[in-house]
C-alpha cells in the first residue's frame with residue numbers, strides 16, 4: 144500500500160476517491176475483514192466463535208481493551224455498567240419536549256448529545272479516568288434512552304432500570320415491561336438479542352465508525368462523537384437498511400406482484416430501487432453475520448410459534464437473487480440487515496426501533512475506535528482534500 148500523506152508532501156499528488164473505496168484513513172487493530180472470503184474477526188477471533196461463546200459485554204471489553212477479560216474484570220465491568228444506568232431526572236423530562244412520533248434514531252442522537260451537558264466535568268479527552276467513565280455511562284445509558292424513545296412512541300410510562308437484571312434482560316424489560324405487572328424475560332429472546340448485538344459490535348471503518356473517528360479527530364468529547372455516529376448510522380444505505388428491508392418485504396406482500404417480478408424491477412433500476420439488505424462495500428461474498436442472523440431468525444420464530452409470511456418472502460427473495468446473473472456478476476449477497484428485521488419484529492419491536500438496536504450493538508465498536516484513535520500518536524485531524532471544479536477567478540460585477 145502507498146502512504147499518500149508522504150507521497151502528497153513529496154509530489155503534490157492527491158487521489159480522487161469518492162466514497163473512500165481505496166483509501167485507508169487509519170491503521171487499526173480492532174477488526175479484520177476479508178470481504179472476498181467472507182471472513183470477519185474481532186481482535187483475531189472468528190465471528191462464528193465469538194457469537195457462539197460470548198456475551199455482549201464480554202465482547203465489548205474485548206473490542207475496547209484488546210484482550211478477553213478475566214472473570215473478575217468482566218464482573219467489575221458489568222457491575223460498573225449496572226451502577227450507571229439511571230438517567231438524571233431532568234434528562235427524563237428531555238423526552239417530553241419531543242413529538243411522540245419522533246423517529247427514535249433522532250431521539251437517540253439528540254439525547255446522547257444532551258448527555259454531555261450533564262457531565263461537563265468529565266469531557267476531557269486527555270484524562271483516561273474520565274474517558275473510561277464516559278464510556279461506561281454511554282454503555283449503561285444508551286439502552287435506557289433507546290427504551291424511553293420506544294415507550295414515548297407508545298405513550299407508555301418509562302420504567303426505571305432494574306439493575307439486578309443483565310444488560311439485555313434489563314433492556315427487554317424497559318421496552319416491554321409496564322408499571323401494571325411484572326415482566327418475565329423469555330430466555331430464548333434474551334439469548335437471541337444478545338447474539339444479534341454481538342454480531343453488530345464492530346465492522347471496522349464503516350460510515351458511522353468513520354464518522355465517530357472523524358469527529359473524534361477534532362478532540363471532540365466521546366458523547367459528541369457517538370452522537371455523530373448515530374446520525375451516520377440512521378441512513379438507509381447504512382444501519383437504516385434493517386428498517387427499510389421490512390418495508391420492502393411488506394410492500395412486496397401488499398403489491399400483489401410475485402417476488403420474481405419485484406426482483407426484475409430492481410434489475411431494471413425502476414425508480415432507483417435496490418434490494419435492501421443486499422450488497423456491501425466490503426463483502427463480495429455471503430456476509431458471515433447474515434448466515435448467523437438467518438439461523439437466529441429460524442430459532443426465534445420457531446420458539447415464539449410465529450409464522451411470518453415476510454420471512455418466507457425474504458427467503459424466496461434471497462434464493463432468486465442468489466441464482467440471478469445480475470446479482471452474481473455484481474457479487475451482491477444478503478448483508479447483516481437482511482434478516483434482522485424479521486427477528487426484531489417477532490420480538491415485538493416496531494420497525495422504527497430496528498436501527499436503534501443496531502446502534503446499541505455498534506456502540507462498543509465506536510468506543511473502541513474512539514479510544515484507539517485517541518491513543519494513536521499518528522492521529523491527525525481528519526481533513527480530506529478536494530478537486531475544485533468551480534469557476535476560475537472572476538471579478539465581482541460593477542453595478
Ligand code: ACO
Pocket residue numbers: 162349379380381382384409416417418419420421422423424425473475478479480
Ligand atoms: N440492489 C440492487 N443493486 C445493487 C444493490 C442492491 N442492494 N447494491 C448494489 N447494487 C448494484 C448497483 O446498482 C451497481 O450496479 P451498476 O454497476 O449496474 O451500476 C453495482 O451493484 C455496484 O453498486 P455500488 O453502489 O457501486 O456499491 P457500493 O459498494 O457503493 O454500495 C451498498 C454498497 C451501499 C451497501 C449497496 O450495496 C446498497 O445500497 N445496498 C442496499 C442498502 C443496504 O442493504 N445497506 C446496508 C449495508 S450493510 C450495513 O451498513 C450494515
